[in-house]
Amino acid sequence: xxxxxxxxxxxxxxxxxGFAQTDTLASKVLSAEQMRQDFNYLRRLLIETHxxxxxxxxxxxMQSKLDSIYNLLDRPLPFYEFYKIITALAxxxxxxxxxxxxxxxxxxxxxxxxxxPFFMFTIGGKPYVIFNGSTDTQVTLGYExxxxxxxxxxxxxxxIKQHYWSDGFIETSKxxxxxxxxxCLFYYALIERPxxxxxxxxxxxxxxxxxxxxxxxxxxxxxxxxxxxxxKKANQLYxxxxxxxxxxxxxxxxxxxxxxxxxxFGGKGMNTGEEAKLGMRKFMDESLKKINTKNCTNLxxxxxxxxxxxxxxxxxxxxxxxxxxxxxxxYRKMHAITDSSEFLGFSDLSADDKKNIKKQLKKGLDGTFSxxxxxxxxLLPQQPKPNRFKGNIYILQNERSYSTxxxxxxxxxAYQVGTIVGIEAGGAYEGGNGGSFxxxxxxxxxxxxxxxxxxxxxxxxxxxxxxxxxxxDHIVEVQPKxxxxxxxxxMAFVKSLITSKExx
Numbered sequence: 001x002x003x004x005x006x007x008x009x010x011x012x013x014x015x016x017x018g019f020a021q022t023d024t025l026a027s028k029v030l031s032a033e034q035m036r037q038d039f040n041y042l043r044r045l046l047i048e049t050h051x052x053x054x055x056x057x058x059x060x061x062m063q064s065k066l067d068s069i070y071n072l073l074d075r076p077l078p079f080y081e082f083y084k085i086i087t088a089l090a091x092x093x094x095x096x097x098x099x100x101x102x103x104x105x106x107x108x109x110x111x112x113x114x115x116x117p118f119f120m121f122t123i124g125g126k127p128y129v130i131f132n133g134s135t136d137t138q139v140t141l142g143y144e145x146x147x148x149x150x151x152x153x154x155x156x157x158x159x160i161k162q163h164y165w166s167d168g169f170i171e172t173s174k175x176x177x178x179x180x181x182x183x184c185l186f187y188y189a190l191i192e193r194p195x196x197x198x199x200x201x202x203x204x205x206x207x208x209x210x211x212x213x214x215x216x217x218x219x220x221x222x223x224x225x226x227x228x229x230x231x232k233k234a235n236q237l238y239x240x241x242x243x244x245x246x247x248x249x250x251x252x253x254x255x256x257x258x259x260x261x262x263x264x265f266g267g268k269g270m271n272t273g274e275e276a277k278l279g280m281r282k283f284m285d286e287s288l289k290k291i292n293t294k295n296c297t298n299l300x301x302x303x304x305x306x307x308x309x310x311x312x313x314x315x316x317x318x319x320x321x322x323x324x325x326x327x328x329x330x331y332r333k334m335h336a337i338t339d340s341s342e343f344l345g346f347s348d349l350s351a352d353d354k355k356n357i358k359k360q361l362k363k364g365l366d367g368t369f370s371x372x373x374x375x376x377x378x379l380l381p382q383q384p385k386p387n388r389f390k391g392n393i394y395i396l397q398n399e400r401s402y403s404t405x406x407x408x409x410x411x412x413x414a415y416q417v418g419t420i421v422g423i424e425a426g427g428a429y430e431g432g433n434g435g436s437f438x439x440x441x442x443x444x445x446x447x448x449x450x451x452x453x454x455x456x457x458x459x460x461x462x463x464x465x466x467x468x469x470x471x472x473d474h475i476v477e478v479q480p481k482x483x484x485x486x487x488x489x490x491m492a493f494v495k496s497l498i499t500s501k502e503x504x
Contacts, residue, residue, distance in 0.1 A: 308403025
């Protein structure tokens with residue numbers, strides 16, 4: 001989807017600097033009338049503008065659900081109880097681009113709460129410590145969290161997943177809600193807001209370790225991630241910063257191989273669609289010259305944990321990897337469900353797009369508005385690049401590969417670009433919802449809701465399970481011990497495939 005700033009995703013791996021404030025929401029109580037007005041506002045937003053509201057849930061069933069929620073709002077509720085109702089609805093829509101945050105100022109909000117002081121990383125549905133920001137100096141990289149304030153971690157994770165948004169029926173992608181700052185946010189907002197945490201871990205030898213640590217401001221936790229001596233190894237391994245989001249390597253341990261890493265689809269100075277396309281084109285042209293100079297016959301494309309960005313950068317990259325000699329469709333269709341809702345005024349559409357929206361859409365017999373190819377070149381058949389890479393291609397993906405990245409992966413899967421390794425991708429194979437986005441604050445609670453405007457149909461092939469992500473050709477899951485040993489199991493597997501093939 002076109003590049004848009006979504007603070008919620010910045011929270012996955014990079015802590016945000018918090019400001020010392022007080023959480024006024026903890027004592028806020030909403031009347032039944034206030035909540036019903038907020039809910040009706042949200043309901044109208046969804047019905048008028050959300051193209052995927054009925055994508056996985058039939059209209060009759062979804063309308064019944066909305067009626068039921070409205071009827072439940074018949075008495076005053078604390079803010080966070082109402083927030084849980086809104087997040088549960090967002091989750092039930094099964095769209096990774098439909099979300100609800102307690103406050104529009106996420107950075108300031110996180111700075112106001114006393115939260116969980118560890119940075120967790122989920123493997124196989126279980127959370128493991130990456131950084132320790134607490135007052136206990138023993139818990140270190142690789143410790144598994146098993147209970148928190150008497151709650152089994154499985155039950156905590158189950159609750160959070162019921163309230164977290166993701167595409168379709170992809171359960172692995174919901175693990176992103178249980179990592180880093182997002183775990184701190186959702187535990188606080190959805191589970192409880194304690195002054196301290198009674199914790200039980202399993203250490204690196206499987207022995208139980210119990211401790212009690214105070215809840216603390218996120219800014220304090222963030223500084224401790226860097227300063228606590230216990231985090232020295234974790235910082236060496238997992239606090240690396242790269243100036244460039246796209247990088248070319250030539251691994252020493254894989255014969256005749258180049259490696260392209262894409263942290264995101266976007267970049268500095270790429271503020272328009274045309275700039276984004278030309279930026280990817282320039283990078284790939286320069287990279288392929290270097291790859292050809294070294295006579296590489298194998299190419300690894302790593303898009304793990306790439307949460308997306310500009311659609312056309314995914315398309316451009318695909319055209320440098322295509323096996324077909326003629327043009328193919330990347331998308332089958334895109335459509336919206338309105339060309340005139342007042343909520344479009346809250347969208348990130350440009351002034352020109354808002355002015356010309358009726359020209360850019362064509363109303364169909366089903367009542368939806370299809371995007372016209374003359375205004376949406378991404379819908380045109382995509383021509384293979386003359387200088388495309390024609391050797392063996394290996395693609396690395398994981399559950400945090402979604403949005404634009406999952407569309408790129410869907411095209412690679414459908415047109416058999418190469419061998420895909422990792423675990424199920426985080427975006428639906430058949431397509432998601434995105435394009436442009438609306439962000440509104442509900443009138444009384446001020447909960448910020450984000451929704452997409454465009455329904456995507458990828459040009460996929462029959463025979464897939466609806467609502468699931470791109471499935472790899474080889475499933476390779478990260479193991480807990482890999483965290484401590486700094487072992488990239490998925491990359492090692494790809495390199496072993498290359499080595500085996502080269503020996504034949």
